[in-house]
Every structure is written in C-alpha cells, then in structure tokens.
Amino acid sequence: MEADMKIAGFGVEEWLNKWEKSATYDISQSTISSMTMAELLSLDGVNGQTFYASLNKEKxxxxxxxxxxxxxxxxxxxxxxxxxxxxxxxxxxxxxxxxxxxxxxxxxxxxxxxxxxxxxxxxxxxxxxxxxxxxxxxxxxxxxxxxxxxxxxxxxxxxxxxxxxxxxxxxxxxxxxxxxxxxxxxxxxxxxxxxxxxxxxxxxxxxxxxxxxxxxxxxxxxxxxxxxxxxxxxxxxxxxxxxxxxxxxxxxxxxxxxxxxxxxxxxxxxxxxxARVLARNSKIVLHNLSILKEWVAQEPKVSMIFPRAVSTSFVKLDIQPEQTEQFCIDLLKDEGVLLVPGNRFDTPSHARLGYCTDTATLQEGLKRLSLFLHNSKYAN
Ligand SMILES: Cc1ncc(COP(=O)(O)O)c(C=O)c1O
CATH class of the missing domain: 3.40.640.10 (Type I PLP-dependent aspartate aminotransferase-like (Major domain))
Structure with missing residues (x-):
C-alpha cells in the first residue's frame, strides 16, 4: 500500500493505455500524424539507402x-x-x-x-x-x-x-x-x-x-x-x-x-x-486546424479557445461535468471515437482533441462526435 501512495496515477497515460488500441477514430493524441519508417526515410530523397547502409555497419x-x-x-x-x-x-x-x-x-x-x-x-x-x-x-x-x-x-x-x-x-x-x-x-x-x-x-x-x-x-x-x-x-x-x-x-x-x-x-x-519534417507537419497542422475551426463554428454543442498551430487542443463540450469520463467511454464504444476526457486534466466538461492525426480520421471523428453529442443520451 505504502508504495502505491508515493505517486499519483498518471491520468492521461492510464486512460490512453486502456483505450487507445480500441479506437477507430483516434482524435486524442498530441503527436502530429506519426510517420512510418518508409515515409521518414524518404524525406531526404534517397529512400533510406544511406541510413540502412550506416545502420548495418553499426555495432x-x-x-x-x-x-x-x-x-x-x-x-x-x-x-x-x-x-x-x-x-x-x-x-x-x-x-x-x-x-x-x-x-x-x-x-x-x-x-x-x-x-x-x-x-x-x-x-x-x-x-x-x-x-x-x-x-x-x-x-x-x-x-x-x-x-x-x-x-x-x-x-x-x-x-x-x-x-x-x-x-x-x-x-x-x-x-x-x-x-x-x-x-x-x-x-x-x-x-x-x-x-x-x-x-x-x-x-x-x-x-x-x-x-x-x-x-x-x-x-x-x-x-x-x-x-x-x-x-x-x-x-x-x-x-x-x-x-x-x-x-x-x-x-x-x-x-x-x-x-x-x-x-x-x-x-x-x-x-x-x-526543415523537411517541419514543412510536412506545418501543412498538416494548418490544414487540420482550419477543419477544426470550421467544425467548431457550425457545432453549437462545443466551443474552443484555439491553439496557435500547436498540435493539441482542448474542446469544451455541452455535457455535465460529472459525465465527462463516461461520455468519452460511451463515445468510444458507440462511435469508435477517442478523446481524452478533461477530468484527466482536472477540467471536466472538456476533452483533449488531438486534431493533428491524418485528415480523414479527423473529419470522420468530428462528424461522429457531433452525431453523438446530438443523438445519444447525453443530448439534452
Ligand atoms: C508535455 C509533454 N511532455 C512529454 C510528453 C512525452 O514525450 P515523450 O514521448 O518524448 O516521452 C508528452 C506526451 O504527451 C507531453 O505532452
């Protein structure tokens, strides 16, 4: 017992560890759309040949x-x-x-x-x-x-x-x-x-x-x-x-x-x-941020103080504070959409919305989040 009391559980990590692999539309993450090895190694235009040649020589x-x-x-x-x-x-x-x-x-x-x-x-x-x-x-x-x-x-x-x-x-x-x-x-x-x-x-x-x-x-x-x-x-x-x-x-x-x-x-x-990574990523962030802004503008059940081209955002949802975590669990189960509930940041009625995933996932995720806000038992 004593050992358990030395540090609090890590709210966000415990949430993600439990749920992130079951999401179909993961709009919870703060990483700008992760790269595969192939995409990464094509950045310098030689498709990783130089990289793998150096790697093979390394002890x-x-x-x-x-x-x-x-x-x-x-x-x-x-x-x-x-x-x-x-x-x-x-x-x-x-x-x-x-x-x-x-x-x-x-x-x-x-x-x-x-x-x-x-x-x-x-x-x-x-x-x-x-x-x-x-x-x-x-x-x-x-x-x-x-x-x-x-x-x-x-x-x-x-x-x-x-x-x-x-x-x-x-x-x-x-x-x-x-x-x-x-x-x-x-x-x-x-x-x-x-x-x-x-x-x-x-x-x-x-x-x-x-x-x-x-x-x-x-x-x-x-x-x-x-x-x-x-x-x-x-x-x-x-x-x-x-x-x-x-x-x-x-x-x-x-x-x-x-x-x-x-x-x-x-x-x-x-x-x-x-420079090449930042060029790729600023495109994703700016494009996705404009999609996010349009969605917030036409969705009456949310509001947001927008980030300045930073890959994480915090949305305010039209739900009761004490429902925050259960809302996010039900959203995942019913719509396959993952957010991080704001109570994990001590700020209920909000959620972390990681809008810098690939654009298609973001668009479908937002659409389903809207449907859920309007049609589920949380709609009032
Ligand atoms: C502010 C902040 N620092 C550190 C990390 C973890 O970073 P890393 O993967 O480099 O350990 C995160 C991940 O969410 C983060 O948001």
Whole structure:
C-alpha cells in the first residue's frame, strides 16, 4: 500500500493505455500524424539507402553515452546559446523531465508548476517530497496564466518553476515577454525554470523562444515525439548550462546509461532533415486546424479557445461535468471515437482533441462526435 501512495496515477497515460488500441477514430493524441519508417526515410530523397547502409555497419554496443556528437550538434542548433556539450540525450521528454526533477528536487523544496499541464511536472516533485503550488492557466484568460498569481506563489525557498510551453492540453504559448517576466521572478530567489518544450507553434517555429536561451538556470526538455512525429524512437534531450548538465550526467548514469545506437542514428537523421519534417507537419497542422475551426463554428454543442498551430487542443463540450469520463467511454464504444476526457486534466466538461492525426480520421471523428453529442443520451 505504502508504495502505491508515493505517486499519483498518471491520468492521461492510464486512460490512453486502456483505450487507445480500441479506437477507430483516434482524435486524442498530441503527436502530429506519426510517420512510418518508409515515409521518414524518404524525406531526404534517397529512400533510406544511406541510413540502412550506416545502420548495418553499426555495432549494437552502448554507443555514445550522452548521444553522438552529430546528434548533440544537431540538437544544439535549436538554441542560440546552448553548446552541443550541454545537450544530453534521454528516453523521450518523459526521460528528460524525470532526469531534471530527480536530479534537482529534494524533500522540503518548494516547486511551482503550471496547471494543468503534463502531470510529470507536478506529481514527480510531489513524489520526491516537495511542496507543489499550482500556477493555473485560466479559461477566462484564453488559457493563459497570470503573472501576478506567480508573484503571489513564489517564495524565498522556491527551487523550481515547471512550465509546459506550449501547453498540453490547451496549446497555450508562453511568449518571450511572459517568459522574461517569469525569469525575473525566478532570478530573485535563484530558482530553476524547467520548461517542457515538446510542442512548437508550426505557423512560425522561429518565433519560439527556449528557456535555455533566456536564463542561465533555465532547463529545456524536448523530444522527437510530438513536433517531429516519431514517438516510436523514444528520443529526447535536456538543454541547460554546464553546471546543471554535470549534475544530470551523474544521475543519468544511474537511470538510463544511453538511449541506444539505433535511436541515436535515426534521431540524428530526423534532426538533420528538420526543415523537411517541419514543412510536412506545418501543412498538416494548418490544414487540420482550419477543419477544426470550421467544425467548431457550425457545432453549437462545443466551443474552443484555439491553439496557435500547436498540435493539441482542448474542446469544451455541452455535457455535465460529472459525465465527462463516461461520455468519452460511451463515445468510444458507440462511435469508435477517442478523446481524452478533461477530468484527466482536472477540467471536466472538456476533452483533449488531438486534431493533428491524418485528415480523414479527423473529419470522420468530428462528424461522429457531433452525431453523438446530438443523438445519444447525453443530448439534452
Ligand atoms: C508535455 C509533454 N511532455 C512529454 C510528453 C512525452 O514525450 P515523450 O514521448 O518524448 O516521452 C508528452 C506526451 O504527451 C507531453 O505532452
């Protein structure tokens, strides 16, 4: 019993683990339509020949412990001020967040976390014995947080502020101006700012500002799972200053050693072809977002504060709050459509709607969701 009480169940993951394989129209996911190996390896126009030729020569030893020099160089290009030596490969962004929290947070620390967001960012610190205060994003403020509330929350012993930029599930972006204000507050008490940056606004990726470029004690985590459409690689990384990277190195040896030769090779290929991946994906996101907007405009039983070309959205449904989870279960059983019920983000009557699946699935999923809203027992 004791062991069970050390950490809360991961609401979204438990939901997806249980239901995602039975969905016909999965519009719950936050990854931009995942690529097959064939699609991925056709990006550079040589259909994977070069990739497989290199792979065949690789020994399946541990490979580069921190990630290969090529990988680290490519990942460092995403930042203005992070040298390759301060990039450390991890097992997805999940691994990156875990590494950062496990390395830096200890019992008695005070942590502030954007809420709701990715559950790791508050429940891992709690499990390590920290006191966690929530910095709420608010629907009546277009899902933005309020800097004045952060001023109220911050304390002399605040060890870390955990953010998710852009936010899962709402897509909220923390822009340079807001990040700078957060950094000023963090500096006053010497707090780290950890930002999970797996979602990128694809209408203008260059406008995105990483915390690692803004603040010496800023830690960026990222991965190839969402914006880059290859969660199957399980590859992520941390970007930080050298002192923090050295702390991470110590803990990393105990928790992962390395991310694997195959993953490194494929991940390096993805980052080298980043421009092509982003071109593919911005097309999908922008096209699907326009479909989503049209659907919301003509569907009286839903409303939405739209994300800015980020691959996750949060829809408000015309259902009773306490029905949220059962509505989503019945929607799946009757129509084959999967959402993530908003109670899993502590926000009932809402649902995460992953509109960046393939377009046909999105269209059929939305159509069936409308039918269900109007014709099922939930219609009133
Ligand atoms: C904010 C955020 N971080 C991390 C992850 C997990 O990423 P990865 O597959 O890289 O471990 C997710 C997945 O939903 C996410 O939404």
């Amino acid at each position: 399946m030893n541990y490979g580069w412990i921190e990630g290969s020099p090529e990988f680290k160089k490519e990942a460092a290009k995403l930042y203005q001020h992070v040298p390759a030596e301060n990039i450390l490969q991890t097992n997805g962004a999940t691994g990156a967040n875990h590494l950062a929290l496990y390395s830096l947070i200890e019992s008695g620390d005070h942590v502030i976390a954007e809420y709701p967001s990715y559950q790791q960012l508050y429940d891992i610190p709690k499990s390590l014995g920290a006191t966690v205060d929530y910095w709420h994003i608010r629907e009546d403020n277009n899902w933005n947080p309020d800097i004045d509330e952060l001023k109220q929350l911050i304390k002399p012993n605040t060890k870390m502020i955990c953010l998710n930029n852009a936010n899962n599930p709402t897509g909220t972006i923390l822009d340079r101006n807001l990040l700078q204000q957060i950094v000023e507050l963090a500096k006053e008490v010497g707090a780290y700012v950890l930002v999970d940056e797996v979602y990128l606004p694809l209408d203008d990726p260059d406008s995105f500002v990483s915390i690692a470029d803004l603040y010496d004690k800023g830690i960026a985590t990222n991965s190839l799972s969402k914006t880059y459409s290859v969660p199957g690689i399980r590859l992520g990384w941390t970007a930080s200053n050298k002192e923090v990277a050295d702390i991470f190195r110590k803990y990393r040896d105990y928790t992962m050693i390395c991310a694997g030769v195959f993953n490194d090779l494929l991940g390096t290929y993805v980052l080298k072809n980043r």
